[in-house]
Amino acid sequence: MGTGHYFWAIFYFTSLCSASLANNAKINFREKEKKVLDQILGAGKYDARIRPSGINGTDGPAIVRINLFVRSIMTISDIKMEYSVQLTFREQWTDERLKFDDIQGRLKYLTLTEANRVWMPDLFFSNEKEGHFHNIIMPNVYIRIFPNGSVLYSIRISLTLACPMNLKLYPLDRQICSLRMASYGWTTNDLVFLWKEGDPVQVVKNLHLPRFTLEKFLTDYCNSKTNTGEYSCLKVDLLFKREFSYYLIQIYIPCCMLVIVSWVSFWLDQGAVPARVSLGVTTLLTMATQTSGINASLPPVSYTKAIDVWTGVCLTFVFGALLEFALVNYASRSDMHKENMKKKRRDLEQASLDAASDLLDTDSNATFAMKPLVRHPGDPLALEKLRQCEVHMQPPKRPSCCKTWLSKFPTRSKRIDVISRITFPLVFALFNLVYWSTYLFREEEDEVPLGFV
Secondary structure, eight states, X not given: OHHHHHHHHHHHHHHHHHHHHHHHHHHHHHHHHHHHHHHHHSTTTOOTTSOOOOGGGOSSOEEEEEEEEEEEEEEEETTTTEEEEEEEEEEEEEOGGGOOOOTTTTOOOEEESOGGGSOOOOEEETTEEEEEEOOSSSOSEEEEEOTTSEEEEEEEEEEEEEOOOOOTTTTSOXXXXXXXXXXXXXXXXXXXXXXXXXXXXXXOSSOOOSSEEEEEEEEEEOOEEETTEEEOEEEEEEEEEEOHHHHIIIIIHHHHHHHHHHGGGGGSOTTOHHHHHHHHHHHHHHHHHHHHHHHHTSOOOSSOOHHHHHXXXXXXXXXXXXXXXXXXXXXXXXXXXXXHHHHHHHHHHXXXXXXXXXXXXXXXTOOOOOOOSOOOTTOHHHHHXXXXXXXXXXXXXXXXXXXXXXXXXXXXXXXXXXXXXHHHHHHHHHHHHHHHHHHHSOOOTTTSOGGGO
């Protein structure tokens, strides 16, 4: 019996020792990670000022592979020609000095939050205007060191980047905005940037922009040569298409309505001077205000934009309607003057006839010499009368349909109004046909690089 108790005591003691050793082994595993960091990054063992070796430890340039994750695109400003983007930026390279024992696969990687502990590529964004890191609630950055010496650097940043735009087709345009990354101090003999194989640029799903649509993007290289050497450079070209529906509702339809409203004056009576003047001036001022509001949201470029052509022609039509009334008013006064002159002439003729009749009544005993009714064949006056009869007997010319239709309107002012009712809409419809066929179906090969086609 005593032997049995002795056996169980030994078994219990052995179990406790095993559990204690297991706990110690677990604790020692985490301590091992600290020891590895001290071993590879300790004082006098690693110098962050020295760049890593090339491929397979050669003296070639260090290879840094880059990939991006576009989290959001906040704004695209036409007047400032810039856009804001938030992205996760990642760099990966191999530094053989950072190799360590992974303890049979237990240490997958080591994590650091201090970038100055290891060598970092001197990458910068060449078209950056503003930028900042994210530190809420902790700095959004990490460095992972893998057992084979591979280093992964990841950080979340927000950037405001320059985007030179060509606004000749605005608002029917497409814009290409670039994101350029280059080495500041290391030449291609020491540092080379490459895109990560596979999918180097990723974009968040359901990316919504207020006035644009991201159609596609293209990765490329943009190495630059200066008098200090050649520097490695990468770029991402983002192709944005402007949403036309907004401008159709806010600009094009209101402008069409203003032009059509200005034509209402053609149907008003020519004597309604206050109504026609107020209508023309109001539409002209409204169109001018609309044009100035559009130009206020765009940069003062030296070339003509598509929206400038539209607003300029619409403003011309509204101004033409106002000038048409000035012409009608002048023609109306001219018609009145002619009518007054005819009336005076008729009054003078009537007065002369009355005077002649009075003379006949007072001098009734006077005798008048009657001209002979029959003239001799050789009489020149008879021949002249015969020619006049021959001329009058010629068949009259058939008037054209336009003259026949215009003859229904006795005054010139009324004819101008009637002609304007037809001419203005027809010319405006022709302008719309030319405008939309020019800008909607225009070949954009010069606007889009070959890589996007």
